[in-house]
Amino acid sequence: MTAPATLAATPPAPVRPGHLKVCGARTRADLALLADTGPTLVGLWHGVPGGPADLEADHLADLAATAIRLGLEPVLVTFLDDPDRLARLARSTGIRWIQLHAYQSPALVADLRQRLPYAVLVKVLHLSRGRCLERAFTQAFERAGTDLFLLDTVTDDGRVGSTGQPLDPAHVHALLPRLNTPFLLAGGLNTTNRDTYRTVTDHPLYAGADIDTAARDRTGHLTHDAVTALTRAWHPRLQEATA
Template sequence: MLVKICGATSAAEVRGVADAGADLIGLWHGVPGGRADLSAHRLTELAAEARATGRLEAVLVTFAADAEALARLTGPGGPAWIQLHGYQPPGTVRALRARVPDGVRIVKVLHVDGGSCVEARLIGAYERAGTDCFLLDAVGAGGRVGSTAVSLDDGTVTGLADRMHRPFLLAGGLDAGNRDRFPGTLAHPRFLGIDVDSAARGGDGLLAAGNAAAVTRAWRAP
């Protein structure tokens, strides 16, 4: 099971996430008003910090849709994953796939509002465009997307997963105590791992190695 911890803004947070046993570190860029939004230069610095741990791979998390600009941020000097966390169309995925270096993985977030997925009818189109995997996340109050801390229903998750031919990550209010709420998700053959933000943070709002480790241990338990 892959564990992704999202929203690092400092080298200390990156190293703490690596010490916690996670596999992926989410770095925000092109998230207007986001508390963890990074400049392109800072994104590159923290991606290098992730590589230096010998464990973590960096994930560029973005609401942006400029495929050419995003592709320039990836590759040997940048993140090895791009997570499109917004309502970018399949055409953006197709344009990215044509531009990113070999080995860069493209993740498309699917947004679930209540029991329905906004992009459900586009799953096949995203796959044909070159999506490597999906990430399922909940829409918050007022249509907010990203870091909503709202949990999804296990049956909704597995129902969407059954429509896919690609692996998926689960996000949305995951913590060290709610793994048992997702038996169908954990057993699904396309389940790839989890994406955590709020539950990995300490009282100061920063990513805390101890909290990230608690989530990682709980979800990787037999």
């Protein structure tokens, strides 16, 4: 599937609040489940070495096309830092959202912004023991063309992405004065800790939640009941829309 040529001259749409993203879909059945339970965004992994949901390029393209047909917005979640490769992937799959989930630079964001003016560029900010590892570069990322930040945890042993480790709301609030760009909240979100983050989700830059671990059963598979409960807890309006 190739992105329409008209997209090349189209600026990214404003990032609206109220998103729920479920990350790590692996099959068409996963996408059908998500389309039935309320999330607006689905994370598709590619270029995540050793990741349990990492997809080959052909599989990524198939799932991206399926997601679009089902009314979901596919998000490329990647550790890649090659702008040529990322731009080719975006154009060949029709994916408009790119989540840079490792330690890519502001220069890469600027390069992608020039190549893909229509894309929504998401940069993850990693918090380790309360300290944002990219704190000194947040404004550089914004100047480079970042549309959305995603706040997530780093484990003590350095793992990033889908760790199920919660963020401390106080650490999030300490970072927010540095941001002028909307953000998604990640890091161990589940159906029982929504109220813990009430002051974060009330912030005017809050754009939604990103969930992976809590959407799965003990075998690692997405379940209808789990995603339904998460949608109800984090974005009940999305749940109403699918009822």
